[in-house]
Amino acid sequence: MSNATPPGWYPDASAPGTDRWWDGTAWTAHTRPAAQAPQAFGPPEPFTAASGDATTAARSGTRIAALAVAGLMVVGAAVTGAVLLGRDDDPARPEAGPSGSAPPSTTATATPSPDGSPAGNDPEVLVDQLNGITLPIPDGWEKPDRTVEPVPTMRTVDPYECPGSSSDFCYHATVTSRTASATDITSAEQLARQDITAAADRAYEKNIVGNRIHGGITSHDQLDSAPVSVAGRAGYQVRWRVNTAKGPGGYVQSLVFPSTVGSESLIIVRYAFDAGPDGPPLSLMDTLTKGIRPIGDSATSGGVGSSIAP
Structure with missing residues (x-):
């Protein structure tokens, strides 16, 4: 067969x-x-x-x-x-x-990993093969072999019990890259403004299996909504500070920009950082955004992030 x-x-x-x-x-x-x-x-x-x-x-x-x-x-x-x-x-x-x-x-012998590379064995860069970009991986982060969502993912290494849920585990920071699908929106700004609610809910309201985490979101404050250049493309980012019923809450960001390959479909990069002393500094979001590169960018070694520290 x-x-x-x-x-x-x-x-x-x-x-x-x-x-x-x-x-x-x-x-x-x-x-x-x-x-x-x-x-x-x-x-x-x-x-x-x-x-x-x-x-x-x-x-x-x-x-x-x-x-x-x-x-x-x-x-x-x-x-x-x-x-x-x-x-x-x-x-x-x-x-x-x-x-x-x-x-x-x-190829017949390779098993794709969530980041699209054959084995996902480069610890310094997350590859989104489909969308033609790389993201630098900070020190103390990992790209897991398996994730609940089949999208390129990197996160802090040590999980902890989610506030308000004794059966679920959370991470102090997670970043994912995905293709915008099931939408006719072609504006990066419009899509970022729409996606931020979904990004916040997934990180601090309910997980992908529907379990409530962090006691749910009680309120949010918009910290940023502005155009941004990503890998030489004109994108847009929206950033929220979310307050939760349990735990310190966190920061979420939806970054949207056109792919560097193919039909240039919009890419969504979602950031979720815990607030409080255990979460990474908020400035790391900007550092990661600046480190996004097209695959094969010789000037930056493809976006390798060995120099990035949380």
């Missing part, structure tokens, strides 16, 4: 010369100019605008694979041949190999 096609960039049949991101189960809105090197893993069913159902396209019936066999030239004589394979009854087997190259995480 063939392995399921892993996440990666694959040719977009509806837009020649363009790759589209396959998230492992369905096509996304992310595109980029097609690369040239062949990929180790074949793509799923090609995306077409008329298909309507990307999952159905990825799982449809039979597939065709082509195998070319070429002989070596010996003493001036060349022998070439080509063999065309027949139909395969395995519905999970992808179609012909793509023309575009894909990140290492899409």
Whole structure:
């Protein structure tokens, strides 16, 4: 039985010369100019605008694979041949190999980590492969191998029992990067103003499984709402100080800016820092924002953050 096609960039049949991101189960809105090197893993069913159902396209019936066999030239004589394979009854087997190259995480032997890198083994940088950015990891922070939310995440190392909940654990600081989805908003400012409520609720009201933490948010104060330059792009940030029924409360920030790759979809970077002596200094939010870089930025080693300390 063939392995399921892993996440990666694959040719977009509806837009020649363009790759589209396959998230492992369905096509996304992310595109980029097609690369040239062949990929180790074949793509799923090609995306077409008329298909309507990307999952159905990825799982449809039979597939065709082509195998070319070429002989070596010996003493001036060349022998070439080509063999065309027949139909395969395995519905999970992808179609012909793509023309575009894909990140290492899409090869048959690699298991993607939450940050999009093959093994997530660089302790100094968090990689958001899908959105084409890196974030510096401060001293005393980690990027976990597994998280409740499948988004690139970094956080302080030691968890503690959440105030107001004896069954849940919290962290003194967490930063996540995600693609803006399920929204038609194209303005960074408008999206940041909208997202800050969700960011605050997730950090200090209820966790992702619905358990109330910190006793819930009782009030908030807006500390900042302003445009900001991120990785050479015009973005916008909104920052709140939230007060909670239990514990010291904290600071949350929604930072929104266009991706540096593909269709330049909006990226949301969420910050959540505990207030009080156990939380990191608020100035670290600004330091992290300044450290965001496009992947492969040679001038900054891709945004490696070994010099950043909380």
